[in-house]
Amino acid sequence: MTKYVGQSVKRREDFRLVTGTGQFVGDIRMANMVEAVFVRSTHAHATIKGIDIS
Structure with missing residues (x-):
C-alpha cells in the first residue's frame, strides 16, 4: 500500500466517461x-401544507 x-x-474509467461511451446509474432504464x-x-420544523407536483 505504501508504494x-x-x-x-x-x-x-476515464476514456469511457470522456468519450460518452460510459454508462452512469442515471442512464439505466428498466x-x-x-x-x-x-x-x-x-x-426548520416547518409544517407541509401542500405539495405542487406539476
Missing part, C-alpha cells in the same frame, strides 16, 4: 421502474 502513497494512479426525489425543507 502508492503520493503516486499518480491511472484511472481506467421496465416498471419508478424514481423518487427527496427534497429538504429550507425551513
Whole structure:
C-alpha cells in the first residue's frame, strides 16, 4: 500500500466517461421502474401544507 502513497494512479474509467461511451446509474432504464426525489425543507420544523407536483 505504501508504494502508492503520493503516486499518480491511472484511472481506467476515464476514456469511457470522456468519450460518452460510459454508462452512469442515471442512464439505466428498466421496465416498471419508478424514481423518487427527496427534497429538504429550507425551513426548520416547518409544517407541509401542500405539495405542487406539476
